Amino acid sequence: MLRSVIAQKTSVRCLASFASPESVLPKKYGGRYTVTLIPGDGAGKEITDSVQTIFKAENVPIDWEIVEVSGVESESGHHRVDEAVESLKRNKVGLKGILYTPPGGSGKSLNVALRKELDIFASLVLIKNIPGVKSxxxxxxxxxxxxxxxxxxxxxxxxxxxxxxxxxxxxxxxxxxxxxxxxxxxxxxxxxxxxxxxxxxxxxxxxxxxxxxxxxxxxxxxxxxxxxxxxxxxxxxxxxxxxxxxxxxxxxxxxxxxxxxxxxxxxGGPGLVPGANFGREYAVFEPGCRHVGLSIKGKNSANPTAMILSAAMMLRHLGLNEQANRISKATYDVIAEGEIRTADIGGTATTTEFTDAIVAKLASA
CATH class of the missing domain: 3.40.718.10 (Isopropylmalate Dehydrogenase)
Structure with a gap:
């Protein structure tokens, strides 16, 4: 457990060989950071909502700039990728759900397009057992x-x-x-x-x-x-x-x-794996196992753990270690106790109930 926590704390500093910290980290205004939030497709909105709820309860000094991008064709066919790129260029850091890429056809992956446009060349995924999840x-x-x-x-x-x-x-x-x-x-x-x-x-x-x-x-x-x-x-x-x-x-x-x-x-499944993507100037945090969850969209059943832990990695990247540690520990504690867990790891709790349990754990800590 300690080893993986250390990894999450320090892995975001791996870009020292490529850029100075000043060029990677965003500017802080009034003690707060502005972070680009791209909810993504499928269950993305529900699990990023979970992060927003937890951050608000913890008074984390993050202001979200939300950009709605979708790989699912809208009537206008407009995906707003350019808007997302400009937002990330301004803010340097983003939290992102997974964008749907339909099989077949001529449509390009918007996930890949975003990484290429910003040269976010390194994906980091942490695979480790989580206490309380049987494997x-x-x-x-x-x-x-x-x-x-x-x-x-x-x-x-x-x-x-x-x-x-x-x-x-x-x-x-x-x-x-x-x-x-x-x-x-x-x-x-x-x-x-x-x-x-x-x-x-x-x-x-x-x-x-x-x-x-x-x-x-x-x-x-x-x-x-x-x-x-x-x-x-x-x-x-x-x-x-x-x-x-x-x-x-x-x-x-x-x-x-x-x-x-x-x-x-x-x-134990894609809902448990945190991840991050790094370039010379930009960092985008997203679940490490890039599943969209189209089939569970709107059902309030998705496991937000991967997104919460990815967001905690983002906080460490910003130097907000205390908040990151508290949120990670509360998440692991709720899972380890086993009373409230989502269906993918053997429970019956909704996304909202799981999120509320983490908030309650933080309040009692």
Whole structure:
């Protein structure tokens, strides 16, 4: 437990290699920060409402600039991505629900578009057992660092001939080195001892081979941290069989998506996994397992834990450690007590009831 709390406290400082703190943190006016809030699609509004309720009860010095963006086509077809980008450029920090990306068609992922526009290149996901949530395996505590802006998510594909599609996977030494440094910086600052590069270099010898070798090269500059590598299909099997062996995983885009979902299943589901995304100038916090929850929209049944813990990571990023620790502890305590929990972790409580229980726990602390 202590190890993962330390990780959440310090992981947000991993950008020291890329930018000064002044360029990453927003300006503080009158003792308060303005943060961009993008509720997202599906259950996003309900779980971001939960965060707002808790922050208000705790008098957290955050003012929200809410931007409604949706990947679900509206009548006007206007997604307001540009407005969200401008808001994040002003505020430097955002809290975000997941935007829906429909399968098929020509529509691009708005989640990817946002990250590319702001060069939010590093995704950090924390996978650990939560006391009170029964899982098949114990002792799980690893961090997943995922490159956000290239690889299979480059978005470059075309139909060269009817029935023949070419999809380009772009891998560059610059971006592979950048994400590798982020992973090793995280490991160093959080007393992690092993960084594992995930790849498919046995088949994609040039692209994934470049990623694998770059991670190993970067590792030479970090004494005391071991570096190894695993082929992604073997890593998936190992994650299910013996996840305790993992410490920090660094991955290209697609493999990180797969492994974050496996990790979520290991500890109890997507509603429990916090996450964050970092660039040179901007930081956006969102649930680490990027599920939209369209099927439970408006049902007041979503588990807001992942969003609450992501928001706590955001508070640590802003230096509001006391509030972050109180909110995290109250959330963990409510889950551990087991009396009020949402359906995904074996309970019957609504999102509102779970949120109210955290507020009550904070009031009694």
């Amino acid at each position: 098949r395996l114990d002792g799980i505590d690893f961090a997943l660092v995922r490159e956000n802006t290239e690889g299979e998510y480059s978005g470059l594909e075309h139909q060269s001939y009817p029935g023949v599609v070419e999809s380009l996977k772009i891998m560059t030494r610059f971006k592979s080195e950048r994400i590798a440094k982020f992973a090793f910086d995280f490991a160093k600052k959080n007393n992690r001892k092993l960084v594992t590069a995930i790849h498919k270099a046995n088949i994609m010898k040039l692209g994934d081979g470049l990623f694998r070798q770059t991670v190993k090269d970067v590792g030479q500059d970090y004494s005391g941290i071991e570096v190894n590598d695993l082929i992604v299909d073997n890593a998936s099997m190992q994650a299910v069989a013996k996840p305790q062996q993992f410490d920090v995983l660094v991955t290209p885009n697609l493999y990180g998506s797969i492994l974050s979902n496996i990790g979520a299943a290991l500890i």
